[in-house]
Amino acid sequence: MATATTPKVIPGGTFLLTDAAPDDIFTPEDFSDEQQEIARATAEFAEKSIVPRLAEIEAKNFAVTRELLREAGSLGLMAADIPEQYGGLALDKVTAALISDRIAVSASFSVSFSAHTGIGTLPVIWYGTPAQKEKYLPRLASGEWIAAYALSESSSGSDAMNIRAQARLSADGKQYILNGEKMWISNAGFADLFIIFAKIAGEPGQPEQFSAFLVERDAPGLTIGAEEHKLGIRGSSTCPLVLSDCAIPVENLLGEAGKGHHIAFNILNVGRYKLGAATLGGARNSLRTAIKYGKQRMAFGKPITSFGLIQEKIAEAAAGIFAGEALVYRVVGAIDAALATLGPDAPAAEVQKRIEDYAVECSIVKVWCSEMLEHVVDHSVQIHGGYGYVEEYPAERGYRDARINRIFEGTNEINRLIITGFLLRRAMQGRLPLLPAIGKVMDEVMAGPSPRSDASGPLAAERALLASAKKLGLFCSGAASQKYPTNLQDQQEIMGALADMLMEILVMESAILRAEKMNQSGNRSAALAQSLAQLASARSFRIIQNSAERILGAVAEGDMLRTQMTIFRRIAKHDPINTVALGRTVAEEMIAAERYKI
Numbered sequence: 001m002a003t004a005t006t007p008k009v010i011p012g013g014t015f016l017l018t019d020a021a022p023d024d025i026f027t028p029e030d031f032s033d034e035q036q037e038i039a040r041a042t043a044e045f046a047e048k049s050i051v052p053r054l055a056e057i058e059a060k061n062f063a064v065t066r067e068l069l070r071e072a073g074s075l076g077l078m079a080a081d082i083p084e085q086y087g088g089l090a091l092d093k094v095t096a097a098l099i100s101d102r103i104a105v106s107a108s109f110s111v112s113f114s115a116h117t118g119i120g121t122l123p124v125i126w127y128g129t130p131a132q133k134e135k136y137l138p139r140l141a142s143g144e145w146i147a148a149y150a151l152s153e154s155s156s157g158s159d160a161m162n163i164r165a166q167a168r169l170s171a172d173g174k175q176y177i178l179n180g181e182k183m184w185i186s187n188a189g190f191a192d193l194f195i196i197f198a199k200i201a202g203e204p205g206q207p208e209q210f211s212a213f214l215v216e217r218d219a220p221g222l223t224i225g226a227e228e229h230k231l232g233i234r235g236s237s238t239c240p241l242v243l244s245d246c247a248i249p250v251e252n253l254l255g256e257a258g259k260g261h262h263i264a265f266n267i268l269n270v271g272r273y274k275l276g277a278a279t280l281g282g283a284r285n286s287l288r289t290a291i292k293y294g295k296q297r298m299a300f301g302k303p304i305t306s307f308g309l310i311q312e313k314i315a316e317a318a319a320g321i322f323a324g325e326a327l328v329y330r331v332v333g334a335i336d337a338a339l340a341t342l343g344p345d346a347p348a349a350e351v352q353k354r355i356e357d358y359a360v361e362c363s364i365v366k367v368w369c370s371e372m373l374e375h376v377v378d379h380s381v382q383i384h385g386g387y388g389y390v391e392e393y394p395a396e397r398g399y400r401d402a403r404i405n406r407i408f409e410g411t412n413e414i415n416r417l418i419i420t421g422f423l424l425r426r427a428m429q430g431r432l433p434l435l436p437a438i439g440k441v442m443d444e445v446m447a448g449p450s451p452r453s454d455a456s457g458p459l460a461a462e463r464a465l466l467a468s469a470k471k472l473g474l475f476c477s478g479a480a481s482q483k484y485p486t487n488l489q490d491q492q493e494i495m496g497a498l499a500d501m502l503m504e505i506l507v508m509e510s511a512i513l514r515a516e517k518m519n520q521s522g523n524r525s526a527a528l529a530q531s532l533a534q535l536a537s538a539r540s541f542r543i544i545q546n547s548a549e550r551i552l553g554a555v556a557e558g559d560m561l562r563t564q565m566t567i568f569r570r571i572a573k574h575d576p577i578n579t580v581a582l583g584r585t586v587a588e589e590m591i592a593a594e595r596y597k598i
């Protein structure tokens, strides 16, 4: 019987500096019986209840969406993060992520579900008073009420602290009066409860206080605008809000006045790993559709899945999903391990602090998985040929639906800046020994060629590549910080390229460790996992090399650049593996199974 394994607590942001062992990480193969059971029940709900109603969902029949949300509530799928005393199940974060993963058969429904369970409900769980929790959480857990999160405005999305919505206390001190507008609010068309961010106007000479408020749908002065006509996730509701002297009881302030930014930003870490989990479901779905289509589509007398260039796409997609699964569940498993060191009654602030420790990893999950999904849906359209371009086939919808993931929950640009920025800041604050590690690598590379890696085992070559990738990451961080010791944050292209290196290092390591763990436990798919990890590592390393060259070209010139490029080539030197043969083997297995299979 599989019971939940708790991996070692590895502090967030340290993956560049330490080498994890297979047993240090949580993988999908470590799901407990209970986690697998919930995953199975979620997948069954998705297949039996959501799939038959896809057309109605896409037609914005929100009565259907609400009905399905209610059904999800009755199955307990909306209660994972909610404490038991408020009608929740208080499950671990891996289980909550698994629900997001397995429910993702319709991107539109997934967005409605995530906006409700993640950014809509979590603020009440973490910041609500006992009375607020008592009032709202049981209804949100059951799906009787649906929540929405309203931070963005027409003039401020990424620049969230710059919102203009205002709140003022009424003369009798009994109400807050809200004025302003909100834009792009998911679930707004049918939500019952809105978490609305606004600034409480200060006394003359006092600063405004960025705060959050609980606003019920029927609050006087709240108007929901018309549905946006969107590129994708057309079956989700996205509307603006207008707040015109919207009066709410003073008790509906959520958290402390002036601390709304903690709510806004802490919630996003969870939103980001759940988004990553949902992309996995989307990608598996897209690959399954592509393989099924490809097997029956004949060209030149053969099914198109027999062609190398189609198999290459299938293998790339499968390797992306394998690595994405390894990444998501490693990160969420690490968060669970960190939270397990807290008691069950730990204050919400402690829980948030533990999760925030993994902010870099949460951003990596968000960016990497959203871009992985883009590649998969793009391959799916291409495998469908002309049929991929028309609405009758699901590939077209998948392609449109995937695009939003790079925009919301912090755009991928903002998240890339967070990834590099947080790590550098932690290093500067002495919380992460990045600078000594950079110094060590610099000394090592200056001393001449290092001996070949002594890694052994089936993935020895990938282990050696990973070691080189980490060295390159440190070497480039050092070179960039030398050139811009105080203002690297102003060099966004370099920050972005460093983020790409960091992301690929974490992904590569996660894929390798997962395959090694499967091998060590004698998993029957270990050989396939090994091929998938090899393909994923080869791809990651290509990106790491490109990013390193881009960084070095930007921070050095002349003799310095030539020296740095010599060092770069020395570190990056390796013999390429046969990704063509590996790709064919992987594709054959996926084609035979007619889906992503591990």
Ligand SMILES: Cc1cc2nc3c(=O)[nH]c(=O)nc-3n(C[C@H](O)[C@H](O)[C@H](O)COP(=O)(O)OP(=O)(O)OC[C@H]3O[C@@H](n4cnc5c(N)ncnc54)[C@H](O)[C@@H]3O)c2cc1C
Pocket (backbone or CB within 6 Å): 115, 148, 149, 150, 151, 152, 154, 155, 156, 157, 158, 159, 183, 184, 185, 186, 187, 230, 233, 238, 404, 407, 408, 409, 410, 411, 412, 413, 414, 492
């Ligand atoms: C379908 C949909 C649903 C949404 N749901 C919600 C919701 O439920 N609640 C909610 O509050 N919001 C929601 N949003 C809003 C979403 O979070 C924002 O659109 C997003 O944060 C980007 O903000 P923006 O649109 O103002 O773009 P901007 O912030 O104007 O960004 C435009 C471009 O500039 C880039 N950029 C901005 N600042 C920087 C910088 N400092 N450095 C480099 N590049 C930068 C961005 O990356 C982007 O590429 C939703 C949006 C959509 C489209």
